[in-house]
Amino acid sequence: MVEAVMTALGRPFARIPLERRKQLGLLLLTVFILIFPLIHDDDADIDSMANAAAYATLALGLNIVVGFAGLLDLGYAAFFAIGAYLYGILTAYQVLPTWSGFWTPLAAVGLVEKINQGGPDLVHFTLSFWIALPLAAVVAAFFGVLFGAPTLRLRGDYLAIVTLGFGEIVPIVARNVDSVTNGAAGLNGVQAPKLFGWSFGVSATPYYYVGVALVAFLIFVSIRLRDSRIGRAWMAIREDEIAASAMGVNLVRLKLLAFAIGAAFAGMTGVFYVAKLQTATPELFGFPVSTMILVMVVLGGMGSVWGVVLGAVILQLLQSWFLKGLSNWINDFGVMVGSDWLQQVDLVRSIELIFGIILVVMMLFRRDGLIPATRKTAALTFDAQHAEVRRGGFSGLESIGTHENETGNALEVKNVVVRFGGLTALNKVNIVVPAGGVVAVIGPNGSGKSTLFNVITGLTHADEGSILFHGAEILGLQPHQIAEAGVARTFQNIRLFPNLTVLENVLVGQHTRLSTSFAGAILRLPKAKAEESRARRWALDIIALFGNRLSPRIMQQVNGLSYANRRRVEIARALATRPKILLLDEPTAGMNPAETLELAEQIKSLHALGLTILIIEHKLDVVTKLADNVIVLDHGEKIAEGLPEVVRRDDAVLTAYLGRAAREAVNAA
Amino acid sequence: MTDTDFFVQQLINGVSLGAMYSLLALGFTLVYGILELINFSHFNIFMVGSFVALGVLQAMGVFGQATVMTGFPLIGVMVVAFAATMVFCGILGVVIYRFLLRPLRHVKGPAAMITTIGVSYILLNVILLTIGADNHNFPNPLPPITFAIGGAVLRLREILIWVIATLLMGGLTFFVGYTKLGKAMRATAQDPEAARMMGVEVDRVIMTAFFIGSALAGAGGLIFGLYYNDTSSNIGFNAGLRAFTAAVLGGIGNVPGAMLGGVIIGVIEAMGGGYLATEWTDVIIFSILVLVLVVRPAGLLGRLAPNKS
């Protein structure tokens, strides 16, 4: 966006390199924002801009919940209300308990004051604006977790409805708990902020600067989070939460974190808005407000930090300036042509209609918003995508480190039974995978191979049995816990994070191996920076294993890659979890014979890292090349086990694949 | 009025409200059953329906409560009003689907639902800007005949509402259970790909669902007007949340469930309004919604569980 403005400004700027241009543009924008009230002395306009700042912070907060984490919260205004009423109740003259000695120390600190309205002495809360901001953030975050928790297992549309429900209950409570909130009339006399004893008063300018500072701060926080391990985990959840979970992302914790941080932004905005307005009423909150914030996010671009700020500013300008101006113009035109109706047109009233139109038009024509969050790098042409087949397996494995050669059994599946309704998918299956070994699982369609993988990785619940991973029971654990223990997998149907780049996909794999918390991400202390750059290097090293197939495309969105390359990215992502065992589900599916051979040899070379490998594969050549031991499943049961050459000749196996001949079947029954 | 009488009165009110909510919930559940889409615009089609009905009745010369009719003219007026409103709303629903939702059929994520939020706002504001936000007195040609049940009062309009709602719901049940297109709708809701392989034109089935659902919403709007004697542009949201809760309570995608849920919610609302303050009724209804979705997502009779697969 900034760059677009720059190029529009003409050629002298075009000679400056891109990065510099962006910085220069940002600098100019900042200067303009800072001097705006000084050069434009209209209090109403400055107030509008302060409102725009409030909108922007709300949009930024919703962007975290909806844009980053993909949780459609339609009751977001509730958190705005909570922050607003918190500050209102603790500064207005509504809640006035009777004075007692208890309050004296608090008065000394300036949190309360003693007043008298012609009766006994009363306590008037005088919470400082500056303390209220972080306090509201915390309180709102608490409610974010409270309202978000029941929605965790719901599908997207139902999550939206439940949040909508909560969002409606809050204003109703506000309207009805009269004693505290003064009901529908709202709280008046909300205290203006004070800075070193000087009160902000009624001029809009100080509020404007506070608003701008708040926006800048929250943009900073958003960007820091977005580019961190937390942001990546959120986006992984948004794209494919099952795959995210299998890569070690703790869904519950991260979703609640998104709700909490989003709510915190709204809570702070509530304090700011109500301090400026000096009144808090229930109409300020509710579905129409939540929808307006959603419109800003949709317009600007879901997930795009600058986009949603732009969306907020556009909507504010629309309401406060553009529509009014256009109405005036139409009215004047009406006077000119003598049309009564035209003279009466007031477009400002139609702002909600415009909201509706924006939502519909954006969804139909530009779902990514004005400033899309994902920078689309152009997909490479076929020639550029063509790569030479490399034989001999991975080279450069040393750079990704080795595991100590463990002994014993990496994996023991003992008598596992899985039932889906009336169907038994796995029936007392026993599998042993020795540490450092390569075991293949084969079998006809529907034999239970993928169910086996799902039950090992915790995606499917087992009805009986036990699964030991290096001696420890993993049956019953959550998928992310199992990933953390060192079990990584790929999926038969490829479950990448489609809108994320190759590099981002691989980095998500490292989620459990990194430890930067959300606070660490925001502060980005040296330790966090070092961890992030280590993670990046490691990811690039893994990607480089695939030669020039993936390295030139690290910044490309994976949904633009070829099928075979997507499979490779999935394997890279699994490797990034630093696993002790790698579960590969039909990794060569869709590859031509040459690519199949290449990948088979690459998998074999991973073996040199001390990695244990369990692979589902239906191409027996691959199995013969790779596996020490082959296990054959049919109808959920193990029917054969042994060396590839032996299994291949086993009658039971052939019958499983080719089917029983007609007459034999009846005799055997 | 004795306590029993009061209770009976609330029950009568509740069943009437329930009839209205059932019709709304049915329309909503029909579409959800096939498309798994929460259609926010449905409830403003209801609101538009009440204004269309108002217009139609006025066009036939019925104004306020002053014009009273009986016998055949009354039946004729009612039939025309219902037919016109239902056809208009049905077409409105189909147009919304055809041009605004069908292009998004294969887009994953909340895009379609967000679009319905947008359409809902557009409908609301078109009415707001043209007709205004005030309450409008709704024409009622019914003679003020009442019946006494103990100390409670049963008005003719309530009987009419029950009769019409029963007829419509009966008609829908017959359609879905016994006609070719109705069975095609059920089949499509259960397995769209298999239905397609039987030769069902899935798109046509979807448009039928939208037509019928929106027509029922329109009928609901007319009933609203008859019951409350007025209407305004903001009736959609409230009635909508109640009807939505009714659909979820009964089991989303389930036709008898929507009817059952509607009556239950209607009675709860009447009882709530009678024994508690009306504001708290909202909280109760929302709480039911949240509770059902979190504790028993499939509802009372339903099968489509809104959980992650």
Next chain:
Amino acid sequence: MQPDFHNPDVLLSFNDVNTHYGDLHVLKDVNYTIGRGEIVSLLGGNACGKSTTMKTIMGIVRPTTGTVLLDGKPIERLSTSDRVRLGIAPVLEARRLFPRMTVYENLEMGAYTRPKGAEFEEDLERVYSLFPRVKERRAQLGGTLSGGEQQMVAIGRALMARPRLICMDEPSMGLSPLYVEQVFDIIQEINRQGTTIFMVEQNANMALSIAHRAYVLQTGVVVLSGTAAELRENPTIKEAYLGEMQVAEAAE
């Protein structure tokens, strides 16, 4: 490339058909012919393109290149409902009856594209006489039947379209050996009564015991074809199933 003349004995043919799933090349220059009155089977192991063939015949998948001819006329651009009207009916993988509709209603859905009338009643009688169990259970909900019973209903549902060609997707999958036996007997009976059958099937032995001709598919390529007798004798069918590469290809 279209044949210059249409062999009247050929009911359905695939001519150099290629299909894609995104950029994944699924069917590669595939050619089949299904003769009138034949049972033709499509065999192959996992992920070879069998299901895609079914979907291409029914119209769920459109070929990227190549043509599908019914009675010599191209149908690859026609909608699914048009193809059903022209006489192609499916028996879907894992049956896929409408679970909350009765057996009778499921059969009715099979005849969706046809008007109700004398012919409908005739076909219903025919299905009931072929499957007495289905008649017994006609008021039961589809989802409550056992796998084998569902398969009977599924075949009956296809017959209700009075098709010229029935396409079956893995009729033996998930059935006990006894039911498999029965199902294949019925398939033969239907064929004897005049319906052409195209059967995608993993159970090669069973399929070859009733088919006239068969094709073997491996990763989207037809690697073997011939009469059932020929294929029963051919040992390389095992390699195709077990996914062993054709030696020539691997050397590229």
